[in-house]
Amino acid sequence: MLAAQLHQNGLDGLTVGSSAPPSLAPGDVLVRVVTVGVNQLDLNVISGIGPGAAAQLPRTLGIDPAGVIIGQGAAVPGDRIGERVVVKPNIPCGECERCARGAEGDCPRQSIIGVHRDGGAAELVSVPSDNAFAIGDLDFAMATAAVHSVPIALHTIRAAGGIAPGERVLVTGASGAVGRAAAELAKHFGGEVVAMTRSVVPLGIAGIRTLSYVSLEDMSGILAAVAPDGFDVAIDATGHAGVTAVAVASLGWGGRLGFCAASVDAELRIDARDFYLKRKRISGTASADFAEVAEAIGLVRSGAVTPQIGARMPLTAIAEAYRDFGARATRGKVIIDVG
Ligand SMILES: [Zn+2]
Incomplete structure (x- = not known):
C-alpha cells in the first residue's frame, strides 16, 4: 500500500512510497482511507518538537483519516464492515479513573494515531474500534476536517x-x-x-x-x-x-x-x-471525550458547525501540503485525497 512515512526529522525525511499493510489487533478495525487532514501536530512530528517529539521513526503520519471499514479484529463487537467512519486521533488508556467515568479526553496516558502508532496518511490504517466513529452520509473530507477540531x-x-x-x-x-x-x-x-x-x-x-x-x-x-x-x-x-x-x-x-x-x-x-x-x-485541553466526538459529528451533520475545506491535494503531494501549511499559505482545512 501507499503511505507517507517519516524516516528522519525534517521534511526531507518524508517519503511517499510502498509500505507493508498495517497489522490488525483483536480490538482494531482496518480502514480503507479516503481522506486525511494536514495538522499542526504533523508538523510537530516532522520537526520532532512539542507533542510530536514522542513519535518513534519511521512513522506513517496522518492523525484524522476518514474512510470505510474493510476489516475488523476478533474482539470487535458487531459487524462494522462497510461502515463509513472518521478516526478520532487520541486513544485513551482505557484503564484509569478518568477513562472509567467517560472523561477520556483528560486521560493522562493517551496515545495519538500518527504519533505513537502509524497514522492514516496511507491507503490503509488500523485503529482501535472505539476510535472509529460512524459518520452516516457525511462527506469524508468534512468528517476529516471536523473530527479533531470540533x-x-x-x-x-x-x-x-x-x-x-x-x-x-x-x-x-x-x-x-x-x-x-x-x-x-x-x-x-x-x-x-x-x-x-x-x-x-x-x-x-x-x-x-x-x-x-x-x-x-x-x-x-x-x-x-x-x-x-x-x-x-x-x-x-x-x-x-x-x-x-x-x-x-x-x-x-x-x-x-x-x-x-x-x-x-x-x-x-x-x-x-x-x-x-x-x-x-x-x-x-488537548482532546475530547468519546461522547463529545459523536456530539460534534452530529453538530456538523446538522449544519451548526461547518468546517472550512481549503486546498485538496493527492497523497503523493503531501510534503508540499505540509510545506504550504507551515508557511500559512492556505486557509481552511487542507485535505489529502488518499483514495
Ligand atoms: Zn485513561
Missing part, C-alpha cells in the same frame, strides 16, 4: 465552564480549524462572539464579528475598545504565549480562558493578581 473546541468550551446565552466570548486563532469551530460553537450556544485573527480575510460566519490585528499591542487596544468590561470567556486556539497573555488580560470579572493548542511555548507571562482580584480561571 470535539476539542467543544471540550474546551465545556472545560471553561460552558457558554451561557449573551456571554461575551473572545476566540483567538479564529482562522485556524479549532478556533473557527470554537467561534461557531460559541455562537451556537448563544454567545456574543468576537473572533481575532492575524488574517485580514473575514471568517465569513454570519453573526460573528471578526477583527484582525498586526501586533500584540494592537490586539490589546482593539479588545479594550470592543469589550471595555472584559470578556466572560476566551478560547485561545493559537498556542502563542503572547496571544494567550493578552486574552487572559482581556477577561472581565470571573472570566474563564480555555486553552487548546499544541503549544511549543515554555513560558507564559500573566498578571498573577488577576486570579485573586478578578477571579479569573484558565483551563487546558
Whole structure:
C-alpha cells in the first residue's frame, strides 16, 4: 500500500512510497482511507518538537483519516464492515479513573494515531474500534476536517465552564480549524462572539464579528475598545504565549480562558493578581471525550458547525501540503485525497 512515512526529522525525511499493510489487533478495525487532514501536530512530528517529539521513526503520519471499514479484529463487537467512519486521533488508556467515568479526553496516558502508532496518511490504517466513529452520509473530507477540531473546541468550551446565552466570548486563532469551530460553537450556544485573527480575510460566519490585528499591542487596544468590561470567556486556539497573555488580560470579572493548542511555548507571562482580584480561571485541553466526538459529528451533520475545506491535494503531494501549511499559505482545512 501507499503511505507517507517519516524516516528522519525534517521534511526531507518524508517519503511517499510502498509500505507493508498495517497489522490488525483483536480490538482494531482496518480502514480503507479516503481522506486525511494536514495538522499542526504533523508538523510537530516532522520537526520532532512539542507533542510530536514522542513519535518513534519511521512513522506513517496522518492523525484524522476518514474512510470505510474493510476489516475488523476478533474482539470487535458487531459487524462494522462497510461502515463509513472518521478516526478520532487520541486513544485513551482505557484503564484509569478518568477513562472509567467517560472523561477520556483528560486521560493522562493517551496515545495519538500518527504519533505513537502509524497514522492514516496511507491507503490503509488500523485503529482501535472505539476510535472509529460512524459518520452516516457525511462527506469524508468534512468528517476529516471536523473530527479533531470540533470535539476539542467543544471540550474546551465545556472545560471553561460552558457558554451561557449573551456571554461575551473572545476566540483567538479564529482562522485556524479549532478556533473557527470554537467561534461557531460559541455562537451556537448563544454567545456574543468576537473572533481575532492575524488574517485580514473575514471568517465569513454570519453573526460573528471578526477583527484582525498586526501586533500584540494592537490586539490589546482593539479588545479594550470592543469589550471595555472584559470578556466572560476566551478560547485561545493559537498556542502563542503572547496571544494567550493578552486574552487572559482581556477577561472581565470571573472570566474563564480555555486553552487548546499544541503549544511549543515554555513560558507564559500573566498578571498573577488577576486570579485573586478578578477571579479569573484558565483551563487546558488537548482532546475530547468519546461522547463529545459523536456530539460534534452530529453538530456538523446538522449544519451548526461547518468546517472550512481549503486546498485538496493527492497523497503523493503531501510534503508540499505540509510545506504550504507551515508557511500559512492556505486557509481552511487542507485535505489529502488518499483514495
Ligand atoms: Zn485513561
